[in-house]
Amino acid sequence: MKEFGHALVLGKFYPPHNGHHHLIETAASRSERTTVTVLAASHETIPLDDRVRWLTETHASTPGVRIIGDLDDHPMDFDSDEIWDLHVALTRAVLARRAIADGEPGEARVDAVFSSEKYGDELAGRLGARHVLVDLDRLTHPVSGTAMRTDPVANWHHLSPAVQRGLGWKVVVLGAESTGTTTLSRRLAGHFGAPWIPEYGREHTEHKLAAARSFSADATLDGLVWTLGDFEDVAREQERRIQAETAPLVIADNDAFAATVWGERYLGFRPEIFPGSAPDLYLLTDHAGVPFEQDGWRDGEHLRSWMTGLFERELTARGVPWLKLTEDRFATAVTAIEHLMRQDVARGSRSRA
Template sequence: MEKGAGRGMNAERFGLGVVIGKFLPPHRGHRHLIETALSRCERVVVIVCGKPVDPIPPELRTSWLREMIPAAEVMLIDDRYDENDSRIWARNTIGWLGRAPDAVFTSEDYGDRYAAHMGCAHVLVDQARITIPCSGTAVRTDPLAMWDFIDPPVRGWFAKRVAIVGAESTGTTTLAMDLAEALGTPWVAEYGREYSEAKQARGEGIWSTGEFHHIAREQNRREDIAARECNRVLVCDTDSFATVLWHRRYVGRDDDALKLIAKERRADLYLLTGDEIPFVQDGLRDGEHIRHEMHAWFESALRDQSVPWHLLRGDRGRRLGESLEIIRSLWPGVA
């Protein structure tokens, strides 16, 4: 059985190579393993072992790997077998592939037994985790500390999302910009405002429930895109949770379907901006008369959900300082 990584010109080459694992989650060590296999094989199949009870859905891990390493073929199987029974895994692998592979690439001791049962070579890659000092357990335990070892799609899953919400003209956008700058991370603007500006330019005044569905979905979509590129924390100037209350403001009632859209994305922390500062008219705002009532709506809604939240009052500097203190107390790995 071969033991070295063997990526040099003289390393033995193979036809069909296999990499198998849970990839819970995929990280740079997995990338190194798969890319080593790709460098030495004509074809590489990555087998993702998943169960419905996994903390990260197996279908999602499969899609991440396909995006991260498009040159490999990635297949998902139901991990319902004894993980210590290499004979069963070998037999099933041959069934999944339609033939025995020419080589198995692993970073684990089980690779020798697994390959022997299939009559193929075993290439052991970076077992001591020297080249890439990372593991799935380490990422799950402290993803912020392992940030440099995970790719954008995985970062999007683990990013801590801070949503700044509040009634009209309470400083949400100012705080979002200040906080993002202080953390060296992007922020997601309020899509509802962008939509409102276009609506006003068209001379449309009446709002429909369908418009809020669109706003909430688009806010979620933009948030997910930005989370992939953030620096551990993503700052959001409002989110779809807040859209539920803006629907109440303009349509006059709550909407269950909109609430379901909002539940598709939940923040890790809500910061509620206080309504004690003066109202500033910017040409678009029309809610000075209802601002304090809306603030009470936000307080009530935040009390009724499970995500941590904090009310921020005071001037710009005080709000930023309190926000940073809260974030760093929750996630010490944040710079």
């Protein structure tokens, strides 16, 4: 039997960091059930659903932990009984939500509040619970939400993999055949010291040709039969590889969305397949002024203008941030990525649609 029956861990988790995870694990180790309540304000730039999802993934195997999120736009004033009453009433309502969802509406009360804040004494008292103070001086994990929002890269090691994947900047380079997506994306990754995700479509094509030659030794690239499933496989694997990275910045040569555009090029229609998640920035390499180089795997020189236009139309329709690279492509791309990262840090957090 553990020391407490039902514990509460409450906070903004803006964003969740290892100090928060330590607090939750401590509460869970001493309590039969632990409700983690994420209370976000509407003006904050990291969505509430993201914070709940990251915490849920990080603590999926922590016994007895349940995560729930809600909106709290009440002002903060620790000297005001009226403001305290508003926050406590909201906390009780959220605890009731969790209990109802668990099918135990009569088990909403808590007997312990775990926090790393001095105000935990007051909150616990108003909830009729005991306060357990954990690492008030941040000695175990010297980090705060403010520090994370101010300089996420310097404090990146204080984030769990789930949060890193969610907060990391993703930049995708795409374009028609022989427009330099591979060269540019790899160079950008080297410049920023970021992981580089190569185009999986090329690798898939190589595997497809090898499979065709297991049926007929003289099979050629031109004779390959492309199916909807090919592009589904490429899209999902490209997305998996991008999302597996936990670095602050990831540079990819194509993504799942690009696979749907390539599907239109080879199938003759736009495949309705998994488009993947939108990156923070697309960089579109223009074909104009770029010589076509035949490397034995390309066959679309005559379609480059059409494909560039298709990418432009689809990126615009999708409503995602994108930039067409023409002259001084590397310098322009570097400036765009630096601006992206400065802009996000300047507003105090990362936000992902």
